[in-house]
Amino acid sequence: MAVGVIKVDRAALKKAGGFMGINAMLKGLTVTGRHFFKNLFGWMVGKPQVFTVMFPEQDIAKPPSFRGMPVLVQMDSGKDRCVACGLCEWACPVDCIHIEPGETEDAIERYPKVFDIDMGRCMYCGLCEEACPEEAIVMSSRIEIAAFSRAGTIWHKSDLLTPVDELPRRLDYVRRSYQR
């Protein structure tokens, strides 16, 4: 009686495993298993790991690269840094910025009489920030923009103005990112 020898082609098996997503699935299960046993051990020794953040009572730490709603920079003198050049309005891909310029006696010749952003349309792309030559509009870490009406989603200049002291991390990030 002849005995057949089955040769295992390991390379083909590996390829098939990768193709069927088995490798990825095993990697995922390893990560899940690691966290499961870590948490289980934590509960057993009375030190559970808590990942839930009780927002909004508890704030979420955000990195400087985080893009929340765009805001207007207010200088220490209380004036707008914006000179109403309209570049951000032009750069916005969804046309959610509306500016009406006004004249001033200061060295800064113009200022925005009206500066509205329709936060119902904004998609937090940051192109307005990138286009601004004055570092006058930056992406803040603010994310609370809920409104009860369509009109409530329009944020006016008075809502958008944010003291420069509150934005040092983002302004620094903007300078580094765009090498200003």
Ligand code: SF4
């Ligand atoms: S973040 Fe993007 S969508 Fe929002 S106002 Fe700026 S350019 Fe427009």
Ligand code: SF4
């Ligand atoms: S925010 Fe900047 S880009 Fe937009 S109008 Fe003002 S100065 Fe120009």
